[in-house]
Amino acid sequence: MPESTGADHDGQGAERRRGAGRPRSQSAHRAVLEAAYAILEEGGIEHFSIDRVGRRSGVARTTIYRWWPSKAALAIESFFNQFEPQVAGPRSGVPDDDFRALVRSLVAALAGPAGRVAASVVAHAQGDKETQRRFRENFSDPLRKQSTEILESGIARGTFRPDLDIARVIDAFVGAVYFRLLIGSTLDRDWADALSTTVLDGCRRAG
Amino acid sequence: MPESTGADHDGQGAERRRGAGRPRSQSAHRAVLEAAYAILEEGGIEHFSIDRVGRRSGVARTTIYRWWPSKAALAIESFFNQFEPQVAGPRSGVPDDDFRALVRSLVAALAGPAGRVAASVVAHAQGDKETQRRFRENFSDPLRKQSTEILESGIARGTFRPDLDIARVIDAFVGAVYFRLLIGSTLDRDWADALSTTVLDGCRRAG
Amino acid sequence: MPESTGADHDGQGAERRRGAGRPRSQSAHRAVLEAAYAILEEGGIEHFSIDRVGRRSGVARTTIYRWWPSKAALAIESFFNQFEPQVAGPRSGVPDDDFRALVRSLVAALAGPAGRVAASVVAHAQGDKETQRRFRENFSDPLRKQSTEILESGIARGTFRPDLDIARVIDAFVGAVYFRLLIGSTLDRDWADALSTTVLDGCRRAG
Amino acid sequence: MPESTGADHDGQGAERRRGAGRPRSQSAHRAVLEAAYAILEEGGIEHFSIDRVGRRSGVARTTIYRWWPSKAALAIESFFNQFEPQVAGPRSGVPDDDFRALVRSLVAALAGPAGRVAASVVAHAQGDKETQRRFRENFSDPLRKQSTEILESGIARGTFRPDLDIARVIDAFVGAVYFRLLIGSTLDRDWADALSTTVLDGCRRAG
DNA sequence: AGATAACCGAGACGGTACGTCATGTCTTTAC
DNA sequence: GTAAAGACATGACGTACCGTCTCGGTTATCT
Numbered sequence: 001m002p003e004s005t006g007a008d009h010d011g012q013g014a015e016r017r018r019g020a021g022r023p024r025s026q027s028a029h030r031a032v033l034e035a036a037y038a039i040l041e042e043g044g045i046e047h048f049s050i051d052r053v054g055r056r057s058g059v060a061r062t063t064i065y066r067w068w069p070s071k072a073a074l075a076i077e078s079f080f081n082q083f084e085p086q087v088a089g090p091r092s093g094v095p096d097d098d099f100r101a102l103v104r105s106l107v108a109a110l111a112g113p114a115g116r117v118a119a120s121v122v123a124h125a126q127g128d129k130e131t132q133r134r135f136r137e138n139f140s141d142p143l144r145k146q147s148t149e150i151l152e153s154g155i156a157r158g159t160f161r162p163d164l165d166i167a168r169v170i171d172a173f174v175g176a177v178y179f180r181l182l183i184g185s186t187l188d189r190d191w192a193d194a195l196s197t198t199v200l201d202g203c204r205r206a207g
Numbered sequence: 208m209p210e211s212t213g214a215d216h217d218g219q220g221a222e223r224r225r226g227a228g229r230p231r232s233q234s235a236h237r238a239v240l241e242a243a244y245a246i247l248e249e250g251g252i253e254h255f256s257i258d259r260v261g262r263r264s265g266v267a268r269t270t271i272y273r274w275w276p277s278k279a280a281l282a283i284e285s286f287f288n289q290f291e292p293q294v295a296g297p298r299s300g301v302p303d304d305d306f307r308a309l310v311r312s313l314v315a316a317l318a319g320p321a322g323r324v325a326a327s328v329v330a331h332a333q334g335d336k337e338t339q340r341r342f343r344e345n346f347s348d349p350l351r352k353q354s355t356e357i358l359e360s361g362i363a364r365g366t367f368r369p370d371l372d373i374a375r376v377i378d379a380f381v382g383a384v385y386f387r388l389l390i391g392s393t394l395d396r397d398w399a400d401a402l403s404t405t406v407l408d409g410c411r412r413a414g
Numbered sequence: 415m416p417e418s419t420g421a422d423h424d425g426q427g428a429e430r431r432r433g434a435g436r437p438r439s440q441s442a443h444r445a446v447l448e449a450a451y452a453i454l455e456e457g458g459i460e461h462f463s464i465d466r467v468g469r470r471s472g473v474a475r476t477t478i479y480r481w482w483p484s485k486a487a488l489a490i491e492s493f494f495n496q497f498e499p500q501v502a503g504p505r506s507g508v509p510d511d512d513f514r515a516l517v518r519s520l521v522a523a524l525a526g527p528a529g530r531v532a533a534s535v536v537a538h539a540q541g542d543k544e545t546q547r548r549f550r551e552n553f554s555d556p557l558r559k560q561s562t563e564i565l566e567s568g569i570a571r572g573t574f575r576p577d578l579d580i581a582r583v584i585d586a587f588v589g590a591v592y593f594r595l596l597i598g599s600t601l602d603r604d605w606a607d608a609l610s611t612t613v614l615d616g617c618r619r620a621g
Numbered sequence: 622m623p624e625s626t627g628a629d630h631d632g633q634g635a636e637r638r639r640g641a642g643r644p645r646s647q648s649a650h651r652a653v654l655e656a657a658y659a660i661l662e663e664g665g666i667e668h669f670s671i672d673r674v675g676r677r678s679g680v681a682r683t684t685i686y687r688w689w690p691s692k693a694a695l696a697i698e699s700f701f702n703q704f705e706p707q708v709a710g711p712r713s714g715v716p717d718d719d720f721r722a723l724v725r726s727l728v729a730a731l732a733g734p735a736g737r738v739a740a741s742v743v744a745h746a747q748g749d750k751e752t753q754r755r756f757r758e759n760f761s762d763p764l765r766k767q768s769t770e771i772l773e774s775g776i777a778r779g780t781f782r783p784d785l786d787i788a789r790v791i792d793a794f795v796g797a798v799y800f801r802l803l804i805g806s807t808l809d810r811d812w813a814d815a816l817s818t819t820v821l822d823g824c825r826r827a828g
Numbered sequence: 829a830g831a832t833a834a835c836c837g838a839g840a841c842g843g844t845a846c847g848t849c850a851t852g853t854c855t856t857t858a859c
Numbered sequence: 860g861t862a863a864a865g866a867c868a869t870g871a872c873g874t875a876c877c878g879t880c881t882c883g884g885t886t887a888t889c890t
Contacts, residue, residue: 019863019864019865020862020863020864020865021863021864021865021866022864022865022866022867023865023866024865024866024867025866025867028866028867058868059867059868060867060868060869060870061869062867062868062869062870063866063867063868066866066867
């Protein structure tokens with residue numbers, strides 16, 4: 001039994017020991033994740049249920065429970081299965097531009113249906129330490145890492161103030177995006193740029 | 208997903224027509240809201256159910272359904288019934304200090320049990336326009352109003368840059384606080400102050 | 415909530431208090447018992463399940479659980495609902511004839527489909543004190559009462575020995591019938607008569 | 622309902638072919654039967670399951686299924702594996718005494734834990750012809766054989782009536798014991814003796 | 829005073845979903 | 860060929876809530 005949320009069911013990690021026993025059905029696994037994501041996208045976590053995923057995917061409920069310990073675990077896994085490889089991209093080397101691009105891509109990623117799903121998922125992670133961890137690892141941390149790189153390179157170049165509190169800057173712009181998503185306000189490019197401008201103003205060398 | 212959340216059923220607003228018929232039981236109404244909030248505080252919206260509220264308050268489930276159209280409606284109503292008159296306070300007149308105090312009081316308000324409830328409630332407002340409206344009116348708007356006053360007075364005094372995008376500044380710090388709450392990170396005074404510093408840095412007159 | 419197995423849900427007992435609340439649906443109640451008995455008759459208790467009863471009767475599973483605490487309780491109730499008014503009949507006054515008639519009617523009652531159901535039900539009552547009580551009250555006790563009357567009248571008339579151990583006689587013939595039923599041997603009139611003869615031989619005045 | 626119960630898989634019968642392939646594990650076989658009986662004794666057939674037997678014996682479920690076609694088959698096999706060599710004993714030659722001793726030993730055998738298991742097993746043999754056959758062969762027939770010998774010797778000696786319907790007498794006392802077992806009443810020596818007395822009264826020469 | 833409203837409580841009803849357990853089948857590796 | 864391991868579809872278990880629906884009683888105001 002997988003320890004908590006995840007189920008690593010990777011395979012890409014080379015030699016998985018492959019002991020005796022009927023091998024896990026990859027198709028069933030995929031079908032579950034796809035059905036789960038589809039349901040999430042259509043009705044949010046509100047209408048998400050293991051029962052429904054089972055019916056839709058054609059996979060027995062018990063099989064689902066074998067691999068995902070709870071409804072939340074499945075929801076978050078199916079979400080990150082789709083969302084993971086989103087916010088990234090080439091760097092220009094100009095800190096301001098790179099930051100702006102990062103904010104834009106984050107906003108773009110969350111503006112679509114995936115945004116509603118993300119909001120739904122995090123929202124329901126209240127008190128579920130495991131889900132929060134997963135969210136941090138798969139969403140927050142990569143985002144923080146990229147932002148940090150950009151901001152640090154800005155400091156190195158002398159564009160940004162040397163005493164910049166990078167962690168707080170990230171808190172500010174990520175929080176702004178996410179809160180707006182939750183609150184149901186529109187997320188578009190103009191807003192993203194305005195936010196970038198405001199945040200970047202605080203990053204520059206003090207006169 | 209329920210959309211009409213509210214139920215105005217107040218009565219304090221003067222002339223409520225007051226036709227024939229048994230008048231609404233104020234005690235039952237109060238008992239429901241109190242029980243609802245208590246449940247919310249103890250177990251979050253996860254363990255919140257009309258059944259439970261009914262049992263705890265001693266009010267029949269049907270009576271609850273008569274006045275609140277859904278679980279979400281009751282949850283949010285019971286929340287704002289307690290939370291409304293929170294973030295406020297006297298002003299010193301020094302923009303930096305006032306801003307810092309505002310952030311501190313917001314963080315303090317959300318750090319306690321009420322914070323978990325707030326997170327819970329907003330979280331579950333996904334897609335429920337009515338709840339989002341209520342949240343904006345009772346929580347966001349007052350906060351924005353106070354923040355705006357402080358920031359504008361700072362601009363007037365020349366402490367803050369004249370071209371400050373006030374709305375974005377507010378987005379940033381409120382979002383930061385709320386996101387941190389959602390994500391389960393600690394909310395304390397130090398963090399509040401660090402955030403204030405970072406935000407205020409962006410507000411000052413450019414060199 | 416009904417204490418254990420039964421649920422008296424009678425109604426014939428005059429005034430049933432009739433407190434507040436939606437009145438119980440007699441039709442649902444009847445549908446459940448009928449469906450339950452039909453399933454019992456078709457496949458024995460082996461294929462009996464609350465799920466199935468629910469589907470067949472068109473009554474929600476939860477409603478069934480409201481009234482019957484377990485599968486066994488429902489099974490036995492539905493059985494006695496049909497079987498109760500069976501073994502009885504007028505007396506001739508001649509003890510031998512009456513006894514013979516009683517055995518015949520018992521055998522006849524258990525030879526049909528009801529017999530298989532009875533066997534099934536008692537069989538599965540292993541360890542279930544409540545079911546055993548019900549079975550004793552609704553099946554064994556009435557049978558014992560009638561047998562006792564017949565045997566006592568035979569003693570009074572001088573046909574049967576005065577020191578007859580009535581309880582053991584009843585144990586013997588009832589057990590014989592039931593065991594034969596369980597073991598899958600044929601139950602017919604000839605066997606019933608042969609059994610009666612053997613038992614009656616032991617009842618007569620000693621030479 | 623399963624019909625083929627047996628599975629001959631013994632092997633002690635001489636030449637078992639012994640072709641290619643991994644030889645059958647005697648230890649696994651024994652472990653299964655022992656675990657099965659232990660479970661039967663502890664919780665009756667109610668708590669008996671292939672799953673549990675597998676876990677307890679450390680034998681794979683699939684292996685069990687290879688050798689026993691169903692839960693009932695395994696239950697009855699494990700039961701008779703223990704119970705078979707029970708009711709027997711030396712004869713005194715005095716028919717009354719021998720009969721009394723037989724009844725006592727039958728009651729004693731069924732009064733202990735084995736009795737509950739026996740009841741459980743037969744009970745669940747409803748409709749399973751194969752199990753009924755096994756039960757008859759291993760339990761009823763030996764008992765009938767011994768009883769018949771005793772009763773016939775009694776007839777030969779002139780103690781018992783010559784027209785005694787032996788089969789019915791056996792039906793009566795065996796049935797009485799078994800029914801009492803099923804019904805959950807106490808089985809003890811006094812009751813056994815009272816039953817013997819009553820039955821023997823019917824066996825004596827008519828005055 | 830009596831009718832008429834609107835309310836409250838109790839409780840039953842058909843449902844959906846939960847998470848667990850057992851069934852019997854199938855598929856793979858290891859002896 | 861047999862054993863062990865384990866995945867699978869199926870289906871039942873008993874529980875918690877959902878939202879709806881009757882009922883019997885209880886206050887009020889409006890004739």
